Amino acid sequence: MREYAFELSLCAALEADSDGVLARQLGSTGRIVDVVEVRPGPAFDARVELSPDAIPAAAVESDVGVGRARYWKEAIEGHPERARDVVDAAVAAGFFVEERHDGRRYVRRTARYPDWIGGLRAFENKPDLERAGDLRLQLRKDRSLALFDEVVLVTGSYVTGAHVNRLPDPVGVWRFDAEDGDVTVVREADPLPTDAPGFAIRGRTPGRVDIEPVDADAKARRRRRIAERAYGKGWRPDALPACERAAARGPAFQPQDALPYCRWKARIVDPARECGSSCAGYEPGDPPPADADAVRAARSPWDPDPAGAGGRQAGLDRFASDPE
Ligand code: SF4
Structure with missing residues (x-):
């Protein structure tokens, strides 16, 4: 089976078995992860209520508070154009709400950002293990950085002991039947140390590996960004073919x-x-x-129209053409 159809079938099977959310093809520190599952944390319901969209990372990381309105240009670090884009996206997502003070646009949070991420699981799909490409390097990158709690290789091939032995130890191995949706766990994934610092492998040439240390706080931010993008994006294609067939x-x-x-x-x-x-x-x-x-x-638990996100667009429209 082709990789695209294999991946969509895997997502359908995972979603049926998950109490979190799934997304496909997310960029993460120099590579694209095929499928990401965000498992629910203690305040997952609060995240569902907050917005169906991804909340911009810069808005979450800003010091705009629930009870502390900030002038929009000072709310987000960087160039005003970036600040405007982030503020507009946060308002559109229902995370920021706008107010007027002395004729100027201020923003504050509609709610505290919830502790909703219970864990991240990454899936690397290789329907055919004989055409695995740079699979081992990708999985070594995942192990070295430890951004995901678990990493699983999913294949449609028969998996031999030699295949398993060539993969880094913490990586799980599943055989997936894309026709009937059945998963056979060949090797369980071991948890990775997501709370500890890691190393991003930036490049590899014979005799040399370029690495970048990533501290625990930076990893936590990257994990939250991935989770937010996954929450907003999902895994289904946006559009179907414009074809009678x-x-x-x-x-x-x-x-x-x-x-x-x-x-x-x-x-x-x-x-x-x-x-x-x-x-x-x-x-x-x-x-x-x-x-x-x-x-x-x-x-899935995702809600396209949660009660907590009501009325956000009206505020955005009101200020769309007003720079101050
Ligand atoms: S027949 Fe139509 S739907 Fe099928 S592959 Fe061709 S263009 Fe796509």
């Missing part, structure tokens, strides 16, 4: 989903790579009706 469907073990399925190829397709005028089966048309947000809301 496309359908919104899930993998065989969970067909009621909103994934890009091609009736001509009789499988899940990657719209960016496979669809369009270069495809022999392409028949221009509207994308099939689908509501990925509704499916995500039904299958």
Whole structure:
């Protein structure tokens, strides 16, 4: 099976078994992680209530408080254009609310930022272990930095002892059947020391490894950024193919989903790579009706319209054309 369809099927299976949230293809310290699962922490419900969107890291890290309004240009460090972008995004997400003081735009938090991240699990997908590319280096990077509590290699291949022995010890190994959604745990993942400093591997040449020390506070910030992006992004594609032969469907073990399925190829397709005028089966048309947000809301704790986020857009519109 192709990597894209394998990955979407894995996400569907993981989501069915998770009480947290999942996302695909997230950038993290020099590499893209295939799938990230954020497990719920003690205040997960408060995060769900706060916003369906990712809250900008700079807003979370600012000293804007619930009871302490700040002038918008001083609320976020850096150039005013950056400050405006961050403030606007935080207001749009419902994390900041706006006020007027002496004719100027001030912002404060609508709520304390909740302690909602119970753990991060990273999945590296290799449907075919014989075409694993630079897999070992990627997994060594994960072990060295220890940004994720667990790292798991997921494959559709038969896994031999030789395969397992070539992988760093803490990395778990799963065999996944993308047709029926079954997981076989070949080796459990060992927890990584996420609270301790780590080393980011920046490059590797024969006889030399370039590393960057990353202290525990910086790791905590990176973990929160990843979790926020995962919360806002999810894993389902934004758009389905504009083709008469496309359908919104899930993998065989969970067909009621909103994934890009091609009736001509009789499988899940990657719209960016496979669809369009270069495809022999392409028949221009509207994308099939689908509501990925509704499916995500039904299958996970994520809420597209939480009560706590009400009224945020009105404030943004009010100040959109007013620089002061
Ligand atoms: S463009 Fe091709 S691959 Fe994509 S849905 Fe249409 S027939 Fe299928």
